[in-house]
Amino acid sequence: MxxxxxxxxxxxxxxxxxxxxxxxxxxxxxxxxxxxxxFSSAESASSLGVNLWPDQWITDAYKYMFSNDNIGIAYLNTIIRTVAGTFLIVTFTILAAYPLSKKDLPYRNVFTIFFLIAMFFSGGMIPDYLLIKNLGLIDNSLALILPSAVNVFFIIIMRNYFMTIDKGLEESALIDGANYFIILTKIIIPVSKPVIATVALWAAVYHWNEWFHALVYIQDDAKTVLQIVVRDMLTAMDLSNNQNAQVGGGGMASSELLLSNVRAATVMISIGPIVLIYPFVQKYFIKGIMIGSLKG
The missing domain is CATH 1.20.5 (Single alpha-helices involved in coiled-coils or other helix-helix interfaces)
Incomplete structure (x- = not known):
C-alpha cells in the first residue's frame, strides 16, 4: 500500500x-x-522562426524612442504622478475605510450606500471636464491626481480587511489611553501591510498606464506624461503600412529599424518600472486581496 x-x-x-x-x-x-x-536588428526581426537570443544586441529602437526631446520630462512627470497619486489614494482609502469598518459608527450604512452609489454612477466626461475647468485645473498636473484620489472599490476592500483585525488590539490600546488616530497609525496600519501593498500596487499601475486625463486636461508638453509621448510617436508613424513597415529617425537610415522593433521597445519602456516594483509587493498581493474580499 x-x-x-x-x-x-x-x-x-x-x-x-x-x-x-x-x-x-x-x-x-x-x-x-x-x-x-x-534589441534585435531589422534583419533578425524580420526573419521567421523563434528567436530566443538576438544575433547582436542593438539599441537603435531605444535610441529612436529617446530621440524625442519630451520623453525625458514625460518620464519624470509620470514617475511624480505615480508616486503622488498612489500616496493620495492609499491615504484617502485608509482614512475612509477605517471609520467604515466600525459597526458602531453612526449612519454607517448610509455612508456605505453613498459610496456605493458613487462607485456605480458617475456624471460622465463632460461634467468631469466642466468641474476640472471651474476648479482652474486645466493644464495643471493636479488634474491627473485629484479626480482619482478616492476609489470606492479600494475602500471596500480595505474596510473588509480592517474588519478582520482582532478587536482586542484596539480595546487594549483604548484602555491604555490611546486615541483612534494613534491606534490607526501605530496598530492598524502596521498589521495591514498586505492590503495596503495591494491597493498601492493597483493605484501605481493605474497612474502609470492612465493617459486619457492627460490627453484631455494637459496642454503644455512640459507637463505631459510618458504614455502620451509614446502614443504620439507611434501615431506619427505610417500605420497604414504592414506591421513590419520600416521607420526612420534618430539619425538612423530607414532600413535600419522596423516598426515592430519600435513597438517592442515601447512596451519595455512603458512597463519597465511596474515590472521591477511588482516582485517586492507580490508576497502581500494574494493575501491582501483574498482577506479583503471575504468579510462584508
Missing amino acids: ELKARKKISLFNILNITGFVLFSILVIYPFWQTIVLS
Missing part, C-alpha cells in the same frame, strides 16, 4: 511540476520575445 501511495504521489509531483513549468514558459516567453525583439 505504501509503495502504491508513493508511486501515486511521485506521479502527481511529476505532473504538477511539469504543468507549472509549461505554464511558466507560456507566461515568460512572450515577455522575453518582446525584450529580444526590442
Whole structure:
C-alpha cells in the first residue's frame, strides 16, 4: 500500500511540476520575445522562426524612442504622478475605510450606500471636464491626481480587511489611553501591510498606464506624461503600412529599424518600472486581496 501511495504521489509531483513549468514558459516567453525583439536588428526581426537570443544586441529602437526631446520630462512627470497619486489614494482609502469598518459608527450604512452609489454612477466626461475647468485645473498636473484620489472599490476592500483585525488590539490600546488616530497609525496600519501593498500596487499601475486625463486636461508638453509621448510617436508613424513597415529617425537610415522593433521597445519602456516594483509587493498581493474580499 505504501509503495502504491508513493508511486501515486511521485506521479502527481511529476505532473504538477511539469504543468507549472509549461505554464511558466507560456507566461515568460512572450515577455522575453518582446525584450529580444526590442534589441534585435531589422534583419533578425524580420526573419521567421523563434528567436530566443538576438544575433547582436542593438539599441537603435531605444535610441529612436529617446530621440524625442519630451520623453525625458514625460518620464519624470509620470514617475511624480505615480508616486503622488498612489500616496493620495492609499491615504484617502485608509482614512475612509477605517471609520467604515466600525459597526458602531453612526449612519454607517448610509455612508456605505453613498459610496456605493458613487462607485456605480458617475456624471460622465463632460461634467468631469466642466468641474476640472471651474476648479482652474486645466493644464495643471493636479488634474491627473485629484479626480482619482478616492476609489470606492479600494475602500471596500480595505474596510473588509480592517474588519478582520482582532478587536482586542484596539480595546487594549483604548484602555491604555490611546486615541483612534494613534491606534490607526501605530496598530492598524502596521498589521495591514498586505492590503495596503495591494491597493498601492493597483493605484501605481493605474497612474502609470492612465493617459486619457492627460490627453484631455494637459496642454503644455512640459507637463505631459510618458504614455502620451509614446502614443504620439507611434501615431506619427505610417500605420497604414504592414506591421513590419520600416521607420526612420534618430539619425538612423530607414532600413535600419522596423516598426515592430519600435513597438517592442515601447512596451519595455512603458512597463519597465511596474515590472521591477511588482516582485517586492507580490508576497502581500494574494493575501491582501483574498482577506479583503471575504468579510462584508
